[in-house]
Amino acid sequence: MAAEVVSKREDVVEATLPNLELKVIADPTTGYAAIQNNIPVVRSLIVKNNHDEPLNSVDVLVACTPAFAQGARFHFEQLAPGESRTISPVDLQPDHSYLIKLDEAEKASIRVNAIADGKTLAEINHPIEVLAYDQWAGTRSLPELLAAFSMPNSVVVDRLLGKASALLRKSDAGLSLDGYQSKNRERVWKQVSAIYSALLAEGLHYSNPPASFEIGRASCRERVFSSV
Numbered sequence: 387m388a389a390e391v392v393s394k395r396e397d398v399v400e401a402t403l404p405n406l407e408l409k410v411i412a413d414p415t416t417g418y419a420a421i422q423n424n425i426p427v428v429r430s431l432i433v434k435n436n437h438d439e440p441l442n443s444v445d446v447l448v449a450c451t452p453a454f455a456q457g458a459r460f461h462f463e464q465l466a467p468g469e470s471r472t473i474s475p476v477d478l479q480p481d482h483s484y485l486i487k488l489d490e491a492e493k494a495s496i497r498v499n500a501i502a503d504g505k506t507l508a509e510i511n512h513p514i515e516v517l518a519y520d521q522w523a524g525t526r527s528l529p530e531l532l533a534a535f536s537m538p539n540s541v542v543v544d545r546l547l548g549k550a551s552a553l554l555r556k557s558d559a560g561l562s563l564d565g566y567q568s569k570n571r572e573r574v575w576k577q578v579s580a581i582y583s584a585l586l587a588e589g590l591h592y593s594n595p596p597a598s599f600e601i602g603r604a605s606c607r608e609r610v611f612s613s614v
Contacts, residue, residue: 397429399512405441406507407434407470408500415527416454417517418485419534426475427455427514433500435465441507447499448476454494454516455480485519492516550577550584 400409411430413420420427428448435441444462455478462471478496496512517523522532537543547563554561554577563577 399510401508401510402436403508405435405437406500406502407436408432408446408498408508408510410496410498410510410512412496412512412514413527414513415515415517415523416480417521417523418482418488418519419517419522419531420528421480421482421485423531423534425528425531427478427480428476428496428512430472430474431460431476431498432470432472433462433465434470435467438467440467441465441502443503445499445501446473447501448478449497449499450478451495451497452484452492452516453481454484454488454492485516487519488516489518489520491518491521546581546584546588549587550580553583554580 397413398409398411400407402408409430409432410428411432412428413425416425416427427450431446431448433444433446442464444465446460446462447457448459449457458476458478460473465471492515494514494516496514498510498512499506500508520535522535523529551563554563557576557580561573561576563580564573565577566574568574
C-alpha cells in the first residue's frame with residue numbers, strides 16, 4: 387500500500403496512513419567529510435501507530451540507493467494504539483571505501499518501509515545528494531564542515547614548511563619557523579613571507595571544476611583542490 391506524503395522539506399519526509407505515521411529526518415547532503423566527523427546520514431526515524439488497535443511484529447527497513455551505506459532494520463514486537471517510537475540517530479554503517487573513491491556527486495535516496503504482519507503499511511523515499519570526497523556542501527548543510535578539509539598533518543604541508551624554513555634561514559640564519567613563540571611581530575611576518583614564497587614557487591593555479599560539477603543548482607558549493 388502506497389503512503390500518502392503529507393510533508394516534504396529538504397530535511398524531512400513524512401508519510402501518514404490511517405494505521406501508521408512514518409517520518410524521516412535527514413540532511414539533504416552527505417559525504418566522506420560528514421561521515422568522518424560522525425554526522426549521521428539519518429538524524430531521526432519516527433514511527434507511530436495511528437490505529438485504535440495494536441500493531442504486531444512491526445519491521446522498519448532502511449535501504450540506500452546507490453549503496454553508499456548498508457542500511458538498517460528495526461523490529462518492534464508491538465506498537466500500542468497511539469504509541470510512537472523514535473530512533474535517533476540511525477546508524478546506517480556507511481561504506482567508507484565507496485565514499486572515499488567518489489569523485490563526482492551522486493543523487494541518491496534513502497528508502498524506508500514499515501511492515502506489520504508481513505504487509506507494507508507505509509513507504510517513503512528521502513532524496514539525498516552524496517558528495518564527492520573532496521566536495522563541500524557550502525551553506526546548504528553544516529557549513530562548519532569546511533574545517534574538515536584542513537589537513538595540517540599532510541605530507542604536502544610538511545614539504546612546503548621544509549622549503550619555507552630553508553628560505554627563512556637563507557635570509558637570516560637565526561630565524562626558524564617557531565610561530566608566535568618569539569613574541570616578535572617582525573619575525574612572524576618573515577615566517578609568513580617565507581611560507582608565501584614557498585607556495586608561490588610551486589606554480590599553483592586555480593583548477594576549474596568540470597562542466598558537470600554544478601548542473602542546475604545555484605548554490606555556493608566549492609571543491610577542495612590539491613595542486614601541489
